[in-house]
Amino acid sequence: MLKREIPHHAREGRVIRVSRSRIAPALLDGELTPLQPLQPWSEQMQPLCYWHDEPVALLVERTPGEDWIDGRQWLGQLAASWFSLLSTALQVGAWLENHRFCGRCGEKAAKLEAEFAMHCHACGHRNYPRISPCIITLVTSGEAMLLARSPRFPPGRYSTLAGFIEPGESAEEAVHREIFEEVGVHVDKLRYHQSQAWPFPHSLMFGFFAEATTRRIRIDGVEISDAAWFSPRQLPALPPPYSISRELVETHLARWR
Secondary structure, eight states: OEEOOOOTTOSEEEEEEEETTEEOOEEETTEEESSEEEEEOOTTOEEEEEETTEEEEEEEOSSOOTTOEEHHHHHHHSOGGGHHHHHHHHHHHHHHHHOSBOTTTOOBOEEOSSSSOEEOTTTOOEEOOOOEEEEEEEEEETTEEEEEEOTTSOTTBOBOEEEEOOTTOOHHHHHHHHHHHHHOOOEEEEEEEEEEEETTTTEEEEEEEEEESOOOOOOOSSSOSEEEEEBTTBOOBOOOTTSHHHHHHHHHHHHTO
16 A cells, blocks of 8 residues: 655665666565565665555666566566556656756756655756656447557557647547547547556556547558557457556456457
């Protein structure tokens, strides 16, 4: 159980060691865990949260060890209850790695104790962890689902359509724009489902369902390498179970079983 309170008065506790979206493993009762044993905290550590009432700190290291495990792999092998802790650690870790200096004047920034913030004493600028809003949408036509694959996906995997929300744009506007840009399909009857923090590296996914008003597919050939309509009885390889994309697909499939 994660408690979103920064334990800035704590001087010892559990530690998560992170570097470049990889997390160091520790052995506990014969099993690997991303939480290092209870230990004193150094000044380099960032107090993060409470996990089952134990204070947890984050240590961002320059280079991951050879045995460090990728964040996606951790999420795939641990119970779903770990998602909030690991996504918080990965996102705060990426922010600390990439915002050590002021974005306004270039001077070194300092961490604040009671909040996730980097403060520049030279010019007064303050920055917070970056969160990039995205939409992710399962387009349907009756029982059929429109799924697509990116050139970056593992062989055979298809997923729902997603994209970043642009400045001045609503989430609903982004759904229409992204779907048309990527596959050339028009949609209506948008229905919000749920959201998910996606720490690769700092997205916040807003999940939608949408019904297609046109079925002809025209892929952009850049972000999308292939797209097709799939029936519940003939599915490709799907995204991992911990992803909101898989949640959208499974929710739709449950309606047609």
